[in-house]
Amino acid sequence: MFDDTLVIFFSDNGGSLMTQDDAPTGSSNYPLKGDKAGLWEGGNRVPAFLSGKGIPKGQVMDTIAHVTDFYPTLANLLGLDVGVRTFDGMDLSKNFQMDNRAVQKKYFIYDIDPVYRQAAIRYENWKLIVGTPAVHQANGRYPPLEEADSTYSNPGLPMKEYVDAAFGLLNQYKAAGKMCQTVECFLGDDADQILLFDLSVDEFEFHNVADRHPDIVSQLTSILDREMEGMVEPVNLLQMPGEAAANPNNFNGAWMPWLP
Secondary structure (H helix, E strand, O other), X not given: OHHHOEEEEEOOOOOOOOOEOOEXXXXXXXXXXXXXXXXXXXXXXXXXXXXXOOOOOOOOOOOOOOHHHHHHHHHHHOOOOOOOOOOOOOOOHHHHOOOOOOOOOOEEXXXXXXXXXXXXXXXXXEEEEEEXXXXXXXXXXXXXXXXXXXXXXXXXXXXXXXXXXXXXXXXXXXXXXXXXOOOOOOOOOOOOOEEEEEOOOOOXXXXXXXXXXXXXXXXXXXXXXXXXXXXXXXXXXXXXXXXXXXXXXXXXXXXXXXXX
């Protein structure tokens, strides 16, 4: 059965560093900056692995990949005929198979959000952020905990108590203003802000080099403008009349279609 099975493991986003109704989420994106729903790497770069038919074992794929790539990739690996159509992603099956004929993915869009006035694109080693990177989200990074502060020193703690204790420490960091102690925080709603990072040497997003590379800023901004021209206007489903029809509380815990 394994010879005819492809196992794919990945996350949809980075962990949330905030609490919800005072309940800890129990995640950390250290040493990356930011968290879920923001444009920093901590909210977007996630681990992944593939195993199974046609995938060489023990290999590391060093190329850009995005969730939109899985549809065309899996269709090819499964030998499915999807006809002539345009995909948001690209077929990375040869990359996953470590085929030397593989074509490297050039870029992907993190987000284009006209509501919060923010957008971001990754092009090869460059990452451009336009606007506020983290609206209502964690906008800095947590420093590493000292061993003496770690609740791992008491292996007898139940998991819930461990998570509560860990988030107690994180909240102390927030209260003490240590969340951004090693990097400038970009706060506020600044739709004109331009941030450029070279992720090949600065994957933790310390150094904004937009002023040094105006040609790269122009190139990536042009791609964002082109993508924006063809995008579908976003819809806030939570404000639509169909919310009650989709509410899982009305259907034994199952989400139903938002739209008729």
